Amino acid sequence: MIYEVTVAAKVRKVELTRSESGWLCKLDGRELPLDVVTTRIGVLSLLLDGKSYEIKQERTAGETNIVVGNHRFNAVVRDPRSLRSRRESEAGAQGPRKITAPMPGKVVRILAAVGDAVEAGQPVLVIEAMKMQNELKSPKKGVLKKLNVTPGAAVEAGQALAEVE
């Protein structure tokens, strides 16, 4: 299996081959004598040249982080064989910018109307969750093109709420 993994702002190529004694791993073409054991769901124990690493996978609705000891890395894994994955990736790189809900909650206020000019960082709507209100801001200078929600609407994490172009 071959994966493209984006970690620490670099794209790395990871080749994994199952062998009898475990996994054979190549990182960017370099073979690493890795000893891998899954201890719990989402937790790996890795040994490499005597060093011991406990790795935890921190998955939330929005993203996957990899915790190595006490270092955390955001990780995006792409299986290059997956066509769908590639297409989405390309689409994501262009087009208008979306404002997305970072957590589930309720829309309590909308601070701009469709067609308004907005500055980068200007609050566009307010979401309430767990007794806290949080402003969601425009990711860029432009015009508010779409508003997908109304005050009072319940929203899920990751849901696109508005679009600025």
Add this chain to the structure above:
Amino acid sequence: MIYEVTVAAKVRKVELTRSESGWLCKLDGRELPLDVVTTRIGVLSLLLDGKSYEIKQERTAGETNIVVGNHRFNAVVRDPRSLRSRRESEAGAQGPRKITAPMPGKVVRILAAVGDAVEAGQPVLVIEAMKMQNELKSPKKGVLKKLNVTPGAAVEAGQALAEVE
């Protein structure tokens, strides 16, 4: 679903029906207004007339116990529709008595030979596990009819090691 459950030396009949709001439960024909939630795998939260019970299922290789608060009950569940279960049950009730390994380990000594007369409680073989040696005794007075293992053999929990008739 109907189950026969042996708990505290009594056979009880439990009828369970899934309803929209959870389970409808009858115990020996009596309906109980039970509120059931699975909190973790093997753990239930039960509310009955305001009383709260945390129930844990303690399963080992050999048996199932039900822990209610700090009370433990051995439980044998039989689904009367299961023919296989019934046959095994009948077979188990008669015939010669087996000596079974209560835990995985290694046979270190055999103290009687096939054909020997043995008393109830007489040690027949010795198993070692986790640095401890433990004698397994004859369940009844009789003759050692079978010996399925030899010294040095590794045995699994529940494995029949010998038979006395």
Add this chain to the structure above:
Amino acid sequence: MFQKVLIANRGEIAVRVIRACREMGISTVAVFSDVDRAALHVSMADEAYLIGPAPARESYLNIQKILEVARRSEAQAIHPGYGFLSENANFARACGEAGVKFIGPPPSAMELMGSKTRARQAMQAAGVPFVPGSSRGLSLQEAEALAAEIRFPVMIKAAAGGGGKGMRLVRSATEFKSSFEAAQSEALRSFGDAEVYLEKYIENPRHIEIQVLADEHGNTVFLGERECSVQRRHQKVIEEAPSAIVDEEMRRKMGAVAVQAASSAGYTNAGTIEFLVDQQRNFYFLEMNTRLQVEHPVTEFVTGLDLVHLQLKIASGEKLPFDQKDIALRGHAIECRIYAEDPENNFFPSPGKITSLIRPSGPGIREDSGVYEGWTVPLDYDPMLSKLIAFAPDRAAAIARMRRALDEYFVGGIKSNLPLFRRILEHPDFISAKIDTGFLDRLLSGESHLSQAFSQNKDGFSDIAAISAALFAATAAPISNGPNGNSSAAQGKTGSAWKRAARDEGVAGQ
């Protein structure tokens, strides 16, 4: 002693009180809202009753419903925990009328201390030192005049307030009017009372508080201080005992004032006198919290006492089992409040299903948790998951121990503020105890938090992270995340695509 106690709360504090009751042979009655049926406090109690839907005002703040459960279950006393009804004098009074003992001070003391202006008047009469300011609610005009007199910066505060709601710092006359009105409207929204008052703003103060205990026979003692200066938006984040700047003499002085304040208010049971301490180590009465504090465990560690046991004993009429001279402090304790919130994204709440939970333990570690692996943290309440407390012979060792425990701690499925604590505990100012109530906000507004928290240049580790990410993808086990319960494989792709899109669009950096 009571035979049965109702706990009018949820989360870790309900669990904490249930444990204390169990240790004292007292039966426990839990109450819960619709979304808390599977909560830990429900399973752990001996009895549990549904009291309403998710919104707190229809369940955990529903006095009638809670008293109805008390009656039905024949509970003899009610422990209110903290938050919810714990400082509600009407509730305490209703308990009394219903013949149920409220585990806390008398309603009169709660009312006195609950109104900041009345408390100020009473405490000034008792000789308690105060920050210059008003002792009653002010009109805009009065407030403007007073601000000119005591000089900016000043702080506007809600009379009925707490928890940072309805507070505004004003540094100059030009911003005064808008801040005053904003504080009034927030106070009205939060507490149903628009009254606000004014105080001189102390630059870079420390927040240090004294725990007091008073029985119903006139005995009041103090149990040393807690340093609670690490706050974000006036909410405590880390607490410790003792304070690095309080010596024996200052402790005695603050303690004497605290005991005097409690006694003069007719206070009983556990309470806390909060002080602001300026850079010359002058201390000023801030307010009294008329309940058990979130941070009581650090006091328990250094005194060796159990405050909830003592609350129950006091409420049942027992005398305090010790005198002031029997109280001795030993070692150092630190508490971190673990929240379901994302420190890399403006501390947005992060409710949802806890898919994995690895809890620290071992020497000197206590965890008071209200959650378990598989539990879905509801949207509806304060997102505190648990309190992690570390004890060691001295402060440096307690910090090191807490860091060790934080490294062990892991919460999967939702975001938590765990990474924030490592950052604080590694900060030279925290390590040298140069902290004040602005420390954390300064730390957070400094260099980009995101770039700090996510390692960039630890190359060995990023290699390992890259390989591990691929290994997880290759060995993905089904993880149900949230109500939709997608399979892991499907989710991995969706998640990645979403994340990629989000990054491109700059959402993550908001």
Add this chain to the structure above:
Amino acid sequence: MFQKVLIANRGEIAVRVIRACREMGISTVAVFSDVDRAALHVSMADEAYLIGPAPARESYLNIQKILEVARRSEAQAIHPGYGFLSENANFARACGEAGVKFIGPPPSAMELMGSKTRARQAMQAAGVPFVPGSSRGLSLQEAEALAAEIRFPVMIKAAAGGGGKGMRLVRSATEFKSSFEAAQSEALRSFGDAEVYLEKYIENPRHIEIQVLADEHGNTVFLGERECSVQRRHQKVIEEAPSAIVDEEMRRKMGAVAVQAASSAGYTNAGTIEFLVDQQRNFYFLEMNTRLQVEHPVTEFVTGLDLVHLQLKIASGEKLPFDQKDIALRGHAIECRIYAEDPENNFFPSPGKITSLIRPSGPGIREDSGVYEGWTVPLDYDPMLSKLIAFAPDRAAAIARMRRALDEYFVGGIKSNLPLFRRILEHPDFISAKIDTGFLDRLLSGESHLSQAFSQNKDGFSDIAAISAALFAATAAPISNGPNGNSSAAQGKTGSAWKRAARDEGVAGQ
């Protein structure tokens, strides 16, 4: 201080030492056998090296292999934990020769204390009180003569022994010869040394021990006592600090003797002097354990100190950071040793996969665990899973707290001795501290343990249990149990059938 320490052990004590090192900024090197690749201590260490197959003599007892890892990893010191090589003077000496600091006493002190007969001679010379008996290995004839002189009952003990191996109690001359020979052959099998000696047997003694700490600059202190009288077959099961029968005067006397014993042996680092205490509270030297004890956490709770931190400081050449007068005891601590063994079935070991693990926490609770949910406890080593320690202001509260924690604790998939502890902690003799080293064996040989542990007449509870058993069957989730990994449904049937058969055949009652 060391930069890197190798831990020559496994299980909870390896985890304990790794935690201490991490807290002190020391890198850790773990060693592991084939079956321990997924063990907790391997994941938690900074480095980890395979040292051989499962049998301890080829891995954790393999001195050459361990020193090779120390060399390769450039570890500056080795912490041996307890058990395995911890009291092996040859290992300590080999460490010294390899230029690696052994964290423990000098080999000479270990050798002196490791031979019970030599230890007796040296301690008698130092004026330490002794149980009447021989101070050297005896022939059968000599032993018979001595037994007649000091009068039965007498105890035969292996000179190289420990842990109850090679010990025989003899109550009359007729059984003497066979017991003597049995003890000799067991000593030979267990320790490679058949030498045995003789002691007067004290009826119903208590086992009370004194913790000592000695630095390498001639300073030795004691840290109070531990009561370890709750034993099964001479193995400690519950330990507490302080002892209910030791007052300040007795503590001072025992402490002075312990310090004298350690000093006269040239002892350094942490060690324990074990005493037998008779019903008149006379105390007699039993032996010295030249290592950290399993039960050290109870001392840590009541003194507020961290013994492993202090071991590391002492071994790196630091002076003790306190004097005897600085040591004060506060509160009461109790430890339960949680084992994978079946108390309802003759304490048979119960290795296997831990399918579920719910761990207690909250106020006053410490857990030092070596396992995690999903870990398969191997057959090959001591089956201790974890140590549960409860602290409270007094003994009654500590017992209540431990009971509360035991109720919270749950281990699924394998048997554990958790039910045993509840039984002990509810026993009136334990509650009133009327315990001696025979207490537990008497309790166990009393009424049928099985019928005690399994509730019969709690009708409400058995109703709930019956319904729950059916609910579990109806909602069975796949549980993988052991290496075969059957699905739950299949296993349910197999398990039930096997259990039924086993019950019919009387195996369970063995």
